């Protein structure tokens with residue numbers, strides 16, 4: 646068995662960032678849009694650094710102009726994920742790209758995505774949920790419209806609210822209104838922090854936005870006391886090691902802090918962020934972690950169990966997923982055996 650077949654859960658994946666370059670090129674051709682500036686000679690996305698990545702990302706996203714485009718993209722993404730053993734995926738979807746923050750336009754985009762997801766579930770067994778994200782560099786004002794969209798569609802395929810975009814713009818607390826609105830609507834909360842900004846941005850995420858999960862958060866290792874606090878809090882990190890390597894945070898996988906974080910008791914999950922941009926897949930991530938740290942089936946069962954608990958879906962869905970994970974691999978069956986669960990020091994109050 647290769648890691649490809651190991652049943653997986655993915656929690657940190659940007660919807661547009663999962664669009665293969667061929668998909669975007671085809672759409673651009675259909676619409677007679679010239680996007681040649683964002684691809685290299687081999688047809689891959691071309692960017693120099695994180696701000697440039699965001700530019701290329703937004704140029705690619707600009708050809709996704711209708712609910713039907715998002716339906717096609719959703720079908721493409723979920724088929725690909727299912728091919729890597731993913732049985733449940735949460736993707737980041739931005740009303741900013743889907744109707745410009747207008748609630749009724751957003752409803753149409755979301756409807757198209759949920760219909761495509763239902764078809765993907767019937768065809769491939771993969772379950773999809775959306776986490777509405779605001780875009781940090783679009784500012785706090787637009788984050789409020791995104792949060793209103795999220796609150797209005799909570800429970801209709803939408804299970805969480807988060808923030809992506811350029812982490813160096815403003816402070817986490819500038820977006821507190823949006824996160825409070827989403828919390829009030831019963832949504833799970835996550836924000837990008839501790840990727841391009843230091844440990845203090847993780848502290849801000851905990852104190853000012855009171856999130857359940859943090860996107861990346863790797864730079865918390867720069868502050869051991871905060872790392873202990875994070876471990877005790879039960880807040881889960883959505884780690885994306887391949888993304889961090891592609892954007893130059895670490896020279897190689899052995900230098901990535903994922904293993905250190907896990908040993909310090911921080912709850913970590915493994916994700917791909919924007920897989921075609923970073924030339925990765927969930928299978929690649931697992932294989933690279935095995936190679937760098939010797940992680941095996943037990944480790945990945947543990948990581949998958951953490952992801953299952955941290956998923957923002959309802960508990961009925963979670964229980965169904967647990968059964969499917971247990972049926973899908975002996976290490977997962979052992980991880981979820983009644984004996985093992987009894988000895989598990991898991992405080993549900995700390996997690997959603």
Ligand code: HPA
Nearest residue numbers: 659662809810837918919
């Ligand atoms: N990081 C932050 N913001 C983003 C990303 C990402 O990888 N992709 C799209 N928006």
Ligand code: ZN
Nearest residue numbers: 659809860918
């Ligand atoms: Zn991300």
